[in-house]
Amino acid sequence: MKYICTAILLFTFAGFFPLASADEDEFPFALQINGRQASMFLYRYNLGLLGSMAKGSTPYDAQIATEAAHNLLSVANMKNSTMWPAGSDIDAPGLANRTEAKANIWANFEDMGNKHQALTENLTKMSLVAGDGVEAIRANIGSVAKACKACHEQYRLEDED
Amino acid sequence: MLKRASGITTFIVVLGVLAFYFLTTPVSFDSGKLPRYAPDPANGELLFWVGGCASCHASSTSKLLLGGGKALATVYGTFYSPNISTDPQFGIGGWSMSDFANAMLNGVSPLGEHYYPAFPYSYYRNMYIEDVMDLKAFLDTLPPSSNKTKLNEPGVPYSFKRGIGLWKQRYSAPSSIQARPSELSPLQRGQYLVDGPGHCGACHTPRDEFGGAKSASYLAGARSLEIDPDSPDARAEWNPNITPHADGLARWSERDIAYFFEMGFKPDFDTVGGSMVEVQENLAHLPTADLQAISNYLKSLPAIQY
Structure with missing residues (x-):
């Protein structure tokens, strides 16, 4: 019994220790970097709902598709400029494994804004048609992907996970 | 004695120069070797x-x-x-x-x-x-x-x-x-596309000190050799492991790989980035059967890590 209790205790606390000792916020610009990564996660999550229907790995559901498309548009409409402070790029001290944002973003901020605008327009179209059927998603998801890629091609460093 | 030694030295140098000459002479086909074929x-x-x-x-x-x-x-x-x-x-x-x-x-x-x-x-x-x-x-x-x-x-x-x-x-x-050949299995077709015209290994296989492919680590991932002229000290891209290793495509199904080439979405619906964007968009021109053949071949590779 004693051993079982010890085992349970160890097991339980083992789960907490990494959290307790995590240095998740102990790096430069942690708040802003975590913030922008959270918005990327929301894109990915909602694109996953739509995309898996387009891909054919989950059945089409008009309500889920509509919600996901609206969520994507909402994320795109958030004003996140404070999450992109200069000096929070992958080559900045202490950020090598914390961000994938390339330093060239800050020399091309206007271009990144234009690319974001294109994404917003594509997501607006998607939000209007996502409830119309899987073919409507298939017809529009390519241009959404292209808008995401436009930024990832130039401004994100592909690095080891 | 000295004369003999210098004779041997001269002989070795001449032999070396000749060997270098023959080993480094560009080898070409002659045009008569091409098949009669209407392209x-x-x-x-x-x-x-x-x-x-x-x-x-x-x-x-x-x-x-x-x-x-x-x-x-x-x-x-x-x-x-x-x-x-x-x-x-x-x-x-x-x-x-x-x-x-x-x-x-x-x-x-x-x-x-x-x-x-x-x-x-x-x-x-x-x-x-x-x-x-x-x-x-x-x-x-x-x-x-x-x-x-x-x-x-x-x-x-x-x-x-x-x-x-x-x-x-x-x-x-x-x-x-x-x-x-008149016919290829999907696996053979995939191998041909990857190892030949697709030259995937040019980026995804690590190179040795002379820039040659380390064949034992074929497609196991490599740091890009490209330098950004605007910021030469910036970290270069990592071209990932595309063998079925846990660091590579282990969790990707063949369908995931084909869909990635078609649309640019990874299985978690992150998108492709960096220099692979152009590659993906080029590959999106291929018929589905070829994208499936490539996926089939990549999943058949030995799962290795570099």
């Missing part, structure tokens, strides 16, 4: 997208205007992609079919000089001759560009071009002409 530009277009010719040779305005001039800054020097448009003066409009086959399969120019392996002929040499001929037939349909490209700026000692012959001896033995 098919439609298949050539497919190979154009598989090979991603546009990624290096296209102008910024159109993927089909192949004026070249893109700088490839690497640890071996800066190489400028040549003009491969149909312009007879600045491009390759004046090339014969055997000139083109020699460039693609042997890495030898019409003047009989070695090309730098920045041009990935060590992969293209796996191509079937009919496919090479089809590719030229497609390139012949594209517009001319009068863009005059810069000369390469290789670092020392790579500026000594003849030395590339030694590199070829080690990493890219002269090609023999391979005829296209």
Whole structure:
């Protein structure tokens, strides 16, 4: 019994220790970097709902598709400029494994804004048609992907996970 | 005694020079070796997208205007992609079919000089001759560009071009002409596309100190050799492991891989980024069966880690 209790205790606390000792916020610009990564996660999550229907790995559901498309548009409409402070790029001290944002973003901020605008327009179209059927998603998801890629091609460093 | 020693030394030097001369002499096919074949530009277009010719040779305005001039800054020097448009003066409009086959399969120019392996002929040499001929037939349909490209700026000692012959001896033995089989299984087709025209290993296989592929780590991932001229100290891209290893495609199904090529979405619906964006968008021109064949082959590779 004693051993079982010890085992349970160890097991339980083992789960907490990494959290307790995590240095998740102990790096430069942690708040802003975590913030922008959270918005990327929301894109990915909602694109996953739509995309898996387009891909054919989950059945089409008009309500889920509509919600996901609206969520994507909402994320795109958030004003996140404070999450992109200069000096929070992958080559900045202490950020090598914390961000994938390339330093060239800050020399091309206007271009990144234009690319974001294109994404917003594509997501607006998607939000209007996502409830119309899987073919409507298939017809529009390519241009959404292209808008995401436009930024990832130039401004994100592909690095080891 | 001294006379004898100097005689031996002279003999060794002469032998060395002769060996170097023969080992580094560019080897070309003669034009009589090409099959009698009416090339098919439609298949050539497919190979154009598989090979991603546009990624290096296209102008910024159109993927089909192949004026070249893109700088490839690497640890071996800066190489400028040549003009491969149909312009007879600045491009390759004046090339014969055997000139083109020699460039693609042997890495030898019409003047009989070695090309730098920045041009990935060590992969293209796996191509079937009919496919090479089809590719030229497609390139012949594209517009001319009068863009005059810069000369390469290789670092020392790579500026000594003849030395590339030694590199070829080690990493890219002269090609023999391979005829296209009438039928291939999906796995064989995938292998052909990946190992030949697709030259996936050029980025995804680590290189040794001479820039040759480390074949034991084929497709196991590599740091890019490209340098950003605007910020030379910036971290270079990581080209991921694309074998079925846990660090690579272990959790990707064949469908995931094919869908990635088609749309640019990874299984978690993150998108492709960096230089792979162009590659993915080129591959999206392929028929589904070919994308499936590539996926089939990648999943069949040994799961290795570099």
